[in-house]
Amino acid sequence: MLNRDQRKKLLEIARSTIEATLLGRRAEIDESALDDHLKTPSGVFVTLRTRRGELRGCIGSLHPVAPLYRAVESSAINAAFHDPRFDPVTAEELGALEIEISVMGPIESVARPDEIMVGRDGLIVSRGRNAGLLLPQVATEYGWDRDTFLRQTCVKAGLPPDSWRAADCRLEKFEAEVFGDLRFEIDDL
Numbered sequence: 001m002l003n004r005d006q007r008k009k010l011l012e013i014a015r016s017t018i019e020a021t022l023l024g025r026r027a028e029i030d031e032s033a034l035d036d037h038l039k040t041p042s043g044v045f046v047t048l049r050t051r052r053g054e055l056r057g058c059i060g061s062l063h064p065v066a067p068l069y070r071a072v073e074s075s076a077i078n079a080a081f082h083d084p085r086f087d088p089v090t091a092e093e094l095g096a097l098e099i100e101i102s103v104m105g106p107i108e109s110v111a112r113p114d115e116i117m118v119g120r121d122g123l124i125v126s127r128g129r130n131a132g133l134l135l136p137q138v139a140t141e142y143g144w145d146r147d148t149f150l151r152q153t154c155v156k157a158g159l160p161p162d163s164w165r166a167a168d169c170r171l172e173k174f175e176a177e178v179f180g181d182l183r184f185e186i187d188d189l
Contacts, residue, residue: 001177002037002103002177002179006035006037006038007101007179009033009034009038009069010038010068010069010072010101011099011101011179011180011181013027013029013069013072013073013076014046014072014073014075014076014099014101015076015094015099016029017072017073017076017077018076018077018080018089018094018097019094021077021080021081022089022090022091022094027073029069029073031069034069037068038067038068038069039067039068039069040064040067040068041064041065041066041067041068041071042064042067042068042071042103042104043060043061043062043063043064043065043071043103043104044060044061044068044071044072044075044101044102044103044104045058045059045060045061045075045079045101045102045104045135045176046058046059046060046072046075046076046078046079046099046100046101046102047079047099047100047101047102047135047180048079048080048089048097048098048099048100049097049098049100050093050096050097050098051096051098053098056079056086056089056093056097057078057079057080057083057085057086057089058079058083058135059075059078059079059082059083060075060078060079060102060104061075061104062104062107062124062133062174063104064104068103072101076099080097098180098181099180099181100137100178100179100180100181101178101179101180102122102135102136102137102176102177102178103176103177103178104174104176105174105175105176105177106174107124107172107173107174108172108173108174109170109171109172110171110172110173113146113147113150113164113171114146115173116146116149116150116171116173118139118140118144118145118146118149119136119139119140120136120175121136121173121174121175122134122135122136122138122173122174122175122176123149123150123153123171123172123173124153124170124171124172124173124174125150125153125154125156125157125159125163125164125169125170125171126157126169126170126172127157127159127163127166127168127169127170128168130157130158130159131157132153132154132155132156132157132158132159133153133156134149134152134153134156135176135178136174136175136176136178137176137178138152139152150164150171151164154169
């Protein structure tokens with residue numbers, strides 16, 4: 001688990017990285033001010049939303065291929081400027097963007113659907129060349145039950161909704177530590 005200061009630092013890195021990229025430069029990160037936990041490789045997703053809660057970008061990596069702070073940096077850039085579903089973020093939008101970070105836990109195979117807990121687990125469904133991932137908070141945000149979560153993850157993978165029932169379909173789950181700008185504002189009230 002990350003403490004409040006670590007979470008705040010990662011949110012600052014994400015926001016300053018997007019801002020610096022908009023200005024055509026690289027964010028300056030003082031690595032000497034980071035503790036070992038922030039330098040430990042970790043998978044991470046950065047989600048951007050408008051103040052109205054509309055998705056504006058979400059990209060990340062499941063696997064721990066870079067130190068956590070670097071994974072946040074690259075995921076923030078990709079979510080803001082390279083999510084193919086959206087136009088790149090503009091300077092005018094930056095102040096109104098809410099940033100959410102999901103630090104990935106280990107990935108586990110799922111033998112039976114009843115092993116999946118909505119609100120705790122994220123899902124990965126893969127079959128053949130198709131794969132889809134939904135973060136744990138997605139099911140809660142939409143009020144989905146387990147079956148709907150499974151179907152929607154199949155749809156995200158470009159598969160028919162009930163593909164998760166097929167013998168050649170692989171189900172995996174993971175937990176994530178999720179935090180963001182809005183949660184800090186609420187905590188400070």
